[in-house]
Amino acid sequence: MATLDAPLIVSSRRDYADSFTLSRYLETGGYEGLRKALSMFPEDVAAEVDKASLLGRGGAGFPAGRKWSMLRRSAISYLVVNGDESEPATFKDHYLVERDPHQLVEGVIIAAYALQVSQVFIFLRGEFALGLERVQQALNDAYAHGALGQKIFGSDFSIDVVVHPGAGAYICGEETSLLEALEGKRGFPRIKPPFFPAVTGLYGEPTVVNNVETMSNLPWIITNGGAAFAALGAGRSTGTRLFALAGNVKNPGVYELEMVKNTFRDIIFDPALGGGLAEGRSLKAFIPGGVSAPWFGPDQLDTPLGQDEVGGLGSMLGSGSIVVMDDASCVVRATWRITKFFSRESCGQCTPCREGSGWIERAMYRLEHGGGRMEDLDLLLDLCDNIAPGLSWPPQQTTICVLGPSIPSSVHSALSMFRDDFVAHVNHGGCPHD
Amino acid sequence: MSHFRADIRQRAEELVALYPRKRSAMLPLLHLAQEHDGYLSDDGIAEVAQLTGTTPADVRGTASFYDMFHLEPVGTYVVGVCTNIACLLAGGEELLEHAGATLGCAVGATSSDGLFTLEETECLADCNLAPCVQVNHRYVRTTTPETFDAMVEDLRAGRLDHDVPSHGTLIRVKRQGGLRVSKDDIAAERAAALAARTARAEAAAAAAAIAGEDK
Numbered sequence: 268m269a270t271l272d273a274p275l276i277v278s279s280r281r282d283y284a285d286s287f288t289l290s291r292y293l294e295t296g297g298y299e300g301l302r303k304a305l306s307m308f309p310e311d312v313a314a315e316v317d318k319a320s321l322l323g324r325g326g327a328g329f330p331a332g333r334k335w336s337m338l339r340r341s342a343i344s345y346l347v348v349n350g351d352e353s354e355p356a357t358f359k360d361h362y363l364v365e366r367d368p369h370q371l372v373e374g375v376i377i378a379a380y381a382l383q384v385s386q387v388f389i390f391l392r393g394e395f396a397l398g399l400e401r402v403q404q405a406l407n408d409a410y411a412h413g414a415l416g417q418k419i420f421g422s423d424f425s426i427d428v429v430v431h432p433g434a435g436a437y438i439c440g441e442e443t444s445l446l447e448a449l450e451g452k453r454g455f456p457r458i459k460p461p462f463f464p465a466v467t468g469l470y471g472e473p474t475v476v477n478n479v480e481t482m483s484n485l486p487w488i489i490t491n492g493g494a495a496f497a498a499l500g501a502g503r504s505t506g507t508r509l510f511a512l513a514g515n516v517k518n519p520g521v522y523e524l525e526m527v528k529n530t531f532r533d534i535i536f537d538p539a540l541g542g543g544l545a546e547g548r549s550l551k552a553f554i555p556g557g558v559s560a561p562w563f564g565p566d567q568l569d570t571p572l573g574q575d576e577v578g579g580l581g582s583m584l585g586s587g588s589i590v591v592m593d594d595a596s597c598v599v600r601a602t603w604r605i606t607k608f609f610s611r612e613s614c615g616q617c618t619p620c621r622e623g624s625g626w627i628e629r630a631m632y633r634l635e636h637g638g639g640r641m642e643d644l645d646l647l648l649d650l651c652d653n654i655a656p657g658l659s660w661p662p663q664q665t666t667i668c669v670l671g672p673s674i675p676s677s678v679h680s681a682l683s684m685f686r687d688d689f690v691a692h693v694n695h696g697g698c699p700h701d
Numbered sequence: 702m703s704h705f706r707a708d709i710r711q712r713a714e715e716l717v718a719l720y721p722r723k724r725s726a727m728l729p730l731l732h733l734a735q736e737h738d739g740y741l742s743d744d745g746i747a748e749v750a751q752l753t754g755t756t757p758a759d760v761r762g763t764a765s766f767y768d769m770f771h772l773e774p775v776g777t778y779v780v781g782v783c784t785n786i787a788c789l790l791a792g793g794e795e796l797l798e799h800a801g802a803t804l805g806c807a808v809g810a811t812s813s814d815g816l817f818t819l820e821e822t823e824c825l826a827d828c829n830l831a832p833c834v835q836v837n838h839r840y841v842r843t844t845t846p847e848t849f850d851a852m853v854e855d856l857r858a859g860r861l862d863h864d865v866p867s868h869g870t871l872i873r874v875k876r877q878g879g880l881r882v883s884k885d886d887i888a889a890e891r892a893a894a895l896a897a898r899t900a901r902a903e904a905a906a907a908a909a910a911i912a913g914e915d916k
Contacts, residue, residue, distance in 0.1 A: 437769030451727030513828035
């Protein structure tokens with residue numbers, strides 16, 4: 268049975284139809300965390316977040332407090348919020364920006380105060396038309412409420428927040444690519460080093476880039492204290508996390524669960540959560556953390572939902588999305604569709620990714636649609652090895668950003684786990700499921 | 702002489718003023734230009750170039766990177782059907798095929814009456830209601846062929862005009878009363894805050910030193 272006794276930290280207003288309004292937000296404790304933060308020294312606010320050991324919720328899982336501590340001292344610095352959620356089957360930030368925009372805005376102001384940054388940009392993917400409206404309305408309300416603008420809530424702190432629309436490019440979730448888009452350019456990831464925008468970011472100035480969910484945790488952390496947050500979860504994975512459950516389950520959706528205390532079996536099968544698979548179906552495989560992550564099979568169902576727990580088994584919790592595939596689904600088709608996605612979204616700067624993704628996609632296409640050859644199976648592995656030499660986890664990188672090394676995950680997983688299915692496709696001259 | 706209507710031109714100028722550098726307004730302005738013309742026309746591109754201090758080649762080169770920008774005219778309603786992993790598992794490919802038959806156009810094409818353009822999209826982050834469909838980037842949540850066809854009838858009859866406004870994701874994103882804090886104010890405020898914190902820290906250190914001597 269799933270463990271569901273932890274407090275809801277970022278989805279506490281999920282049952283209110285008007286959860287996105289200022290009046291509902293104020294009735295449910297809204298902006299109290301900010302008032303408390305403003306009564307503290309900025310470095311003490313940052314210390315609370317450090318104490319919470321909040322891991323970034325964007326995908327890489329870098330500790331937020333440590334990221335903040337790297338911000339180079341400068342007369343001008345920026346905070347940029349990453350709301351470009353585009354990892355396939357990830358839809359938690361969508362929930363947060365549409366359903367609880369004030370919580371995001373309050374978290375952003377708390378972070379800006381802790382960092383002593385006065386200019387913030389919230390970057391939302393352009394397809395979130397309603398999310399853009401809701402966040403802009405929340406900002407308008409926050410200005411009218413005195414939480415934004417000159418000397419907020421009577422303090423000595425002034426802040427301006429601008430919401431910025433993306434325009435349909437997965438790669439802009441990569442933080443340096445996002446900064447390029449914010450500078451009005453093509454979303455090409457920047458060459459590293461410098462590795463961290465905290466040193467050289469927007470317009471070359473120090474910039475902290477944090478995910479929407481990371482920011483949304485801050486009001487609760489400041490109100491209740493970093494220690495209370497750190498008391499939840501286990502090991503390095505503290506607090507709760509939003510998990511986006513998708514694919515062949517009865518109840519796909521966004522679920523907030525305490526870290527580590529539940530397993531993949533709990534979220535997929537518990538009646539209060541995923542509710543299991545359709546009648547008569549059994550689990551074939553699942554992707555534990557977005558399509559960039561290597562797959563798991565039924566044997567890994569009892570793995571706890573924690574960063575190191577999943578990492579130790581050669582995959583990642585990543586963006587917090589879990590995709591369930593049942594025994595009626597075709598893993599070759601699923602793999603082909605994932606490689607098609609990467610091929611389409613590769614920015615084209617680096618040869619291994621640009622050429623490799625298209626080559627892999629074409630080989631996968633002919634396996635699925637007819638014309639596949641037995642030697643394609645080795646060819647696929649060879650191509651993957653050229654993008655991420657050794658096919659180890661975490662992958663070796665031959666490219667500017669991690670999009671390239673994410674391509675082999677699904678191909679390598681599917682071929683290792685279901686080689687017979689690939690062989691059947693070759694022998695059948697296409698998909699036996701059609 | 703502005704190509705944009707007065708209200709769009711005014712919003713464009715307000716957007717440019719929000720950023721430390723004009724070029725940063727590129728993506729928002731391209732959304733506005735698309736709202737104005739239905740796609741990125743030569744005149745729209747020229748005006749965005751003028752507003753951002755760039756050239757039309759810069760603007761076109763940037764716009765062509767992003768899926769949401771149309772460099773050719775498109776239908777009144779751009780219908781996007783997702784076929785990425787979660788939607789694939791829920792029948793997204795079949796729904797896309799059905800959509801093509803209903804709308805009378807292939808993927809990437811526009812129907813002969815100019816009403817609909819059909820697109821196969823990547824993940825739209827609404828996977829609990831798969832397969833996911835957006836019209837002009839609004840979620841319409843029609844997951845079956847039957848509900849899809851009913852939605853198309855509603856669009857034709859104008860019954861969804863409120864839920865699905867015309868092009869431009871920024872059409873209802875309006876910033877109000879946001880006082881932009883000037884760079885000089887920020888610098889002065891940050892310097893004062895730093896001085897205050899330094900003084901506090903020195904006072905605390907001095908107090909600790911005195912307390913240490915007392916022992």
